[in-house]
Amino acid sequence: MTARTLTAPQVREALPGALRKLSPHELLATPVMLVVELGAVVTTVLSVLDPSVLGWSVTVWLWLTVLFGTLAESVAEGRGKAQAASLRALQTDTLARRVRGGVDQLRHAGDRWELPVEEVPSSSLRRDDVVLVQAGERIPADGDVVEGVASVDESAVTGESAPVIRESGGDRSAVTGGTVVLSDRIAVRVTSDPGQSFVDRMIALVEGSERQRTPNEAALEVLLSALTVVFLVVVGTLYLIADHSGARQSVLVLVALLVCLIPTTIGALLSAIGIAGMDRLVRRNVLAMSGRAVEAAGDVDVLLLDKTGTITHGNRRASELLAVTGVAPEELADAALLASLADETPEGRSIVELVAPGDAPPVPAGAELVEFSAATRMSGVDLPGRLVRKGAASAVARWVHGTGPAAAHPSVAEVETLVQRVSEQGGTPLVVAAQEGTAPARLLGVVHLKDVVKDGIRERFAELRAMGIRTVMVTGDNAVTARVIAEEAGVDDVLAEATPEDKMRLIREQQQGGRLVAMCGDGTNDAPALAQADVGVAMNTGTAAAKEAGNMVDLDSDPTKLLEVVEIGKQLLITRGALTTFSVANDVAKYFAVLPAMFVVAFPQLGVLNVMQLSSPESAIVSAVVFNALVIVALVPLALRGVRYRPAAADVLLRRNLLVYGLGGLVTPFVGIKLLDLVVSLIPGL
Numbered sequence: 001m002t003a004r005t006l007t008a009p010q011v012r013e014a015l016p017g018a019l020r021k022l023s024p025h026e027l028l029a030t031p032v033m034l035v036v037e038l039g040a041v042v043t044t045v046l047s048v049l050d051p052s053v054l055g056w057s058v059t060v061w062l063w064l065t066v067l068f069g070t071l072a073e074s075v076a077e078g079r080g081k082a083q084a085a086s087l088r089a090l091q092t093d094t095l096a097r098r099v100r101g102g103v104d105q106l107r108h109a110g111d112r113w114e115l116p117v118e119e120v121p122s123s124s125l126r127r128d129d130v131v132l133v134q135a136g137e138r139i140p141a142d143g144d145v146v147e148g149v150a151s152v153d154e155s156a157v158t159g160e161s162a163p164v165i166r167e168s169g170g171d172r173s174a175v176t177g178g179t180v181v182l183s184d185r186i187a188v189r190v191t192s193d194p195g196q197s198f199v200d201r202m203i204a205l206v207e208g209s210e211r212q213r214t215p216n217e218a219a220l221e222v223l224l225s226a227l228t229v230v231f232l233v234v235v236g237t238l239y240l241i242a243d244h245s246g247a248r249q250s251v252l253v254l255v256a257l258l259v260c261l262i263p264t265t266i267g268a269l270l271s272a273i274g275i276a277g278m279d280r281l282v283r284r285n286v287l288a289m290s291g292r293a294v295e296a297a298g299d300v301d302v303l304l305l306d307k308t309g310t311i312t313h314g315n316r317r318a319s320e321l322l323a324v325t326g327v328a329p330e331e332l333a334d335a336a337l338l339a340s341l342a343d344e345t346p347e348g349r350s351i352v353e354l355v356a357p358g359d360a361p362p363v364p365a366g367a368e369l370v371e372f373s374a375a376t377r378m379s380g381v382d383l384p385g386r387l388v389r390k391g392a393a394s395a396v397a398r399w400v401h402g403t404g405p406a407a408a409h410p411s412v413a414e415v416e417t418l419v420q421r422v423s424e425q426g427g428t429p430l431v432v433a434a435q436e437g438t439a440p441a442r443l444l445g446v447v448h449l450k451d452v453v454k455d456g457i458r459e460r461f462a463e464l465r466a467m468g469i470r471t472v473m474v475t476g477d478n479a480v481t482a483r484v485i486a487e488e489a490g491v492d493d494v495l496a497e498a499t500p501e502d503k504m505r506l507i508r509e510q511q512q513g514g515r516l517v518a519m520c521g522d523g524t525n526d527a528p529a530l531a532q533a534d535v536g537v538a539m540n541t542g543t544a545a546a547k548e549a550g551n552m553v554d555l556d557s558d559p560t561k562l563l564e565v566v567e568i569g570k571q572l573l574i575t576r577g578a579l580t581t582f583s584v585a586n587d588v589a590k591y592f593a594v595l596p597a598m599f600v601v602a603f604p605q606l607g608v609l610n611v612m613q614l615s616s617p618e619s620a621i622v623s624a625v626v627f628n629a630l631v632i633v634a635l636v637p638l639a640l641r642g643v644r645y646r647p648a649a650a651d652v653l654l655r656r657n658l659l660v661y662g663l664g665g666l667v668t669p670f671v672g673i674k675l676l677d678l679v680v681s682l683i684p685g686l
């Protein structure tokens, strides 16, 4: 939406909020506007005591000045209100089927769908409760799928109508309360307490009720306050000088002059600019948890991305089994199956589906499961007398070597060739090995996991490069696969075999080098890095841990969205800079426009400076005050829409902005006040 002007309905809706914001308590946050309000109170009192056309004209326009400021903020907030209303509709209380005994119960159950459940209102669900949800039902709370696979309609949250797959074990396990299961059934472990759900946070965000001032904003506010104090002193001194030299000025005129000089324009628009920036992100389906993150996005130098699920689609599936010489394909298949029977990750399930489509055997009695973790990069099963493992080549090699001398592993070289072959196709190789009794473990072969790079990623990374942002892929996968995918995706650099700690260390190093780092990720193993990054964008498809750790969530799960996030961040910074420049330049110009007019009666020699030839001192003052107020209104659309951003070097942008907004800010008051004076001077008494 690119509104060029404010519409009447917009204003009507925002008005009650704007009037509420007139309370001095609310205005404390914007000292500049508080000074204007105090000024308005003073002129109101003066005008009541000694009514005059000048007095009332100034008074009315001072009140309007404050109102225009609060109106700008209220309009900015209003844009999120409609969205908040539709999100609230998702929060209707439903009945949830809660498993008695929670997660522990689930683990030990034979048939998990026959567990004893109790029906409870969804609003009473707490963290770590487990609920069963089936086709046609609304998911009662945020959580991670701990059992099963389902297609879910998330359109109410994401606006995307195509259903998404949510499944246990992998990086696509997070579900959002209020979304609807379309097919199959899932068990969900609740991850949020009442009132703290994702939708709750979204509502607070789009309404702007939780908005906190960013450090940059706070710094600017201090600067504006300082300027206000300076002008207070200037006007006070002027009063004394004028008094002394017999050109006594009324308090009313001095208040009017003060308001014209202090930076009211940017003071009035500052918070609207920030709210509008967040709003622009929401419109692109990105939820920023803090304004600070949005600003940081504007200055990002490095972007780190996880591979699987971020750069690729993330449904890594087993496509073929490659046995080493001397191992029967059946033996490899059997071992791979065994090692995956209890592996709840999508990778594990895809192996079961490949080897035993439709009829997976039960887990053998006495089996002890070795769950996959990002730290070990291995999974498998311990049976009496037989251990089976599968995992990243380096991890399995380490395990195998731990079981006996290297000479006992004749197929090491062959496995390496197979791993190389799979990796060169961009696939993820999982090496399978087994140990019988106390004999050294044997390498059996390799499972090829296929994954596909998301469309259009290459072009978008090229755009990021043009903006001066370096992209680095960090993956737990091996170096060859990483390189192949990196080349296909067009990233600048790649870090392979990375553990969660490695990811975080890399970010720290970059930050210590003075760079601002953004990270896109989806997995629980990305969570530490997402938390450490200046801008942590979690994919909505990812795990609850990832979404909690980051300071942004992309509802579309599109890592190239960072491009837009960066643009919006830059746009926010530029808009604020541009309007500050304009505001201050404006005020300086007003000084020269108004002052000569004020003193020309007492000091006719000032006539040379009176370039504008305004019709009377009274008309000059009223015109200046009116102009000062109208400028705010005129700039609201720009504050909401943002200054147009085209990728360019920072110094070019700065020069362009100084020229347009600095020079523009100097010239407009002369033109504007002159035109207003032509009209105002027609009013009798001015």
Ligand SMILES: Nc1ncnc2c1ncn2[C@@H]1O[C@H](COP(=O)(O)OP(=O)(O)OP(=O)(O)O)[C@@H](O)[C@H]1O
Pocket (backbone or CB within 6 Å): 306, 307, 308, 309, 343, 345, 347, 348, 372, 373, 374, 377, 378, 379, 390, 391, 392, 393, 428, 429, 430, 474, 475, 476, 477, 478, 498, 523, 525
């Ligand atoms: N279910 C599994 N069983 C055994 N090993 C696995 C399993 N899933 C993945 N691996 C191995 O562990 C490695 C790390 O996987 P993980 O999903 O943690 O990677 P990551 O750090 O998230 O990086 P990325 O998501 O970019 O691939 C994989 O490259 C693979 O070799």
Ligand SMILES: [K+]
Pocket (backbone or CB within 6 Å): 259, 260, 261, 262, 263, 264, 265, 587, 628
């Ligand atoms: K001003």
Ligand SMILES: [Mg+2]
Pocket (backbone or CB within 6 Å): 171, 306, 307, 308, 309, 522, 523
């Ligand atoms: Mg991952």
